[in-house]
Amino acid sequence: MASTRRTAIVIGTSFLITHVTSVVGMVLYGPILTSTDYTAHLSGPGASGGALLGALLEVILSLAIVGTGVAFFPVIRRLGEGMALGYAALRTLEAAVIAVGVTPLIAAVALAQAPEAAGSAGLVQALAAVHNWTFIVGPGLICPANTVVLAAVLFRSRLVPRVIPVLGFVGAPLVFALNAWQVLTLTPQAPAWAAAAVVPIFAWEVSLAVYLIVKGFRPAPAQSGRVAQAVLA
Secondary structure, three states: OHHHHHHHHHHHHHHHHHHHHHHHHHHHHHHHHOOOOHHHHHOOHHHHHHHHHHHHHHHHHHHHHHHHHHHHHHHHHOOOHHHHHHHHHHHHHHHHHHHHHHHHHHHHHHHHHOHHHHHHHHHHHHHHHHHHHHHHHHHHHHHHHHHHHHHHHHHHHOOOOOHHHHHHHHHHHHHHHHHHHHHHOOOOOOOOOHHHHOHHHHHHHHHHHHHHHHOOOOHHHHOOHHHHHHHHO
């Protein structure tokens, strides 16, 4: 029981870290990435410092995402090994895509700061665009997939109150549809209504994190053989 309680705290804390790092990161370099002239913004010391700190936070975000997958694995494995492997793999893939996008952003800052940056505006623009699209693919398309997997396990096993995974079921399709639309229309900037679309999935992860930190997993369902059969059904 003590081990399970520690696992719940680790998972909840990791989820909260993903939100803090992603939100603060967007605050730091959001205005830069929405600009039509990346070179002009990234050449300034203040803007470049914000972008580099945002890149560092995204590395921490990637590690925290992997942490949720690793920590959840033994919990989900008791209910179904396939679901556990699927969730861990999808979380790792999401983190990998985000991490891949960090390097082009750092390169864009370095290039914009170089004396010859005036002649490489197109390359700076391209590098920053790579970062933008990797973030759309990672948290935008892969995260909804692993959300559905985890929400299905938690809903059937009742390891947490069912209202929490329901938020995941609602939020995942909305976020996936939004980002799929951005990919299909080659629109890197989210529309004005995007903020409303991400509210359910944000509420899902935050409520799950807080519940696990404060309450932990519900013990009885996790030990029931009937739960494993229900998850696999």
